[in-house]
Amino acid sequence: KEKVEINREQRALMKAIVDAYNRHQIPQDVAKKLLQDQYSPEENFLLLTEMATSQVQVLVEFTKNIPGFLSLDREDQIALLKGSAVEAMFLRSAQVFSRKMPTGHTDVLEERVRKSGIPDEFMTPMFNFYKSIGELHMVQEEQAILTAITILTPDRPYVKDPQAVERLQETMLDVLRKLCVLQHPQEQQYFARLLGRLTELRTLSHYHSEMLASWRMNDHKFTPLLCEIWDVQ
Numbered sequence: 001k002e003k004v005e006i007n008r009e010q011r012a013l014m015k016a017i018v019d020a021y022n023r024h025q026i027p028q029d030v031a032k033k034l035l036q037d038q039y040s041p042e043e044n045f046l047l048l049t050e051m052a053t054s055q056v057q058v059l060v061e062f063t064k065n066i067p068g069f070l071s072l073d074r075e076d077q078i079a080l081l082k083g084s085a086v087e088a089m090f091l092r093s094a095q096v097f098s099r100k101m102p103t104g105h106t107d108v109l110e111e112r113v114r115k116s117g118i119p120d121e122f123m124t125p126m127f128n129f130y131k132s133i134g135e136l137h138m139v140q141e142e143q144a145i146l147t148a149i150t151i152l153t154p155d156r157p158y159v160k161d162p163q164a165v166e167r168l169q170e171t172m173l174d175v176l177r178k179l180c181v182l183q184h185p186q187e188q189q190y191f192a193r194l195l196g197r198l199t200e201l202r203t204l205s206h207y208h209s210e211m212l213a214s215w216r217m218n219d220h221k222f223t224p225l226l227c228e229i230w231d232v233q
């Protein structure tokens, strides 16, 4: 069995990414708000757009701290952020949903999300994803690097130099592979399962614009930033 070890350079890379990931957290805890009270679809949609807007801002700051990202072509940086924003939002939502909470709180949270105004046909794929992320019991280093890998996906629309992006993503994938072996020595295929979640995440994000349009309410208002990122309005 090969001796897996994370070298000094990879440890520095991981530290930079985890520090950035922890520094740029969503200011207000949406789970706490949802557990406190039941809201109307209109209020929930407003909460979603506020949280999503704040998360995009946080995502930009996080991404700027990914070593090598700022050396990419400027337009490719934008294309990567735009192409990964929805996936990053669902990945973050899954991490919020899977966080350890006092007994019964997760069930209440699930109920609140199910009754928030999201159309029923999206509940199954969305919660299947959330639960499949939860089952992995990712450590925060894995969460941070998985988010960086999602952002550094070379085949986003309009990326002019995918090879440059691929080189950065491969560096991240190598660190994540080693981390998985070290953190989950019993589970041979843990790394493969983790990457399989990214496929599920991409599928879930294909529903996104349809999900947004069919929230059970009229007059969906978005912030200017979300209009840019979500291609709506």
Ligand SMILES: O=C(NC1CCCCC1)[C@H](C1CCCCC1)n1c(-c2ccc(-c3nnn[nH]3)cc2)nc2ccccc21
Pocket (backbone or CB within 6 Å): 026, 030, 031, 034, 044, 045, 047, 048, 051, 052, 055, 089, 090, 092, 093, 094, 096, 097, 112, 113, 116, 118, 208, 211, 212
């Ligand atoms: O605020 C949220 N997520 C933020 C988490 C932190 C990063 C930024 C997004 C939403 C809640 C908004 C208020 C109504 C209930 C859902 N959320 C979602 C969620 C649900 C539907 C869509 C969506 N997209 N397009 N149509 N519906 C997006 C996200 N899943 C969650 C799981 C646990 C906790 C909160 C969750």
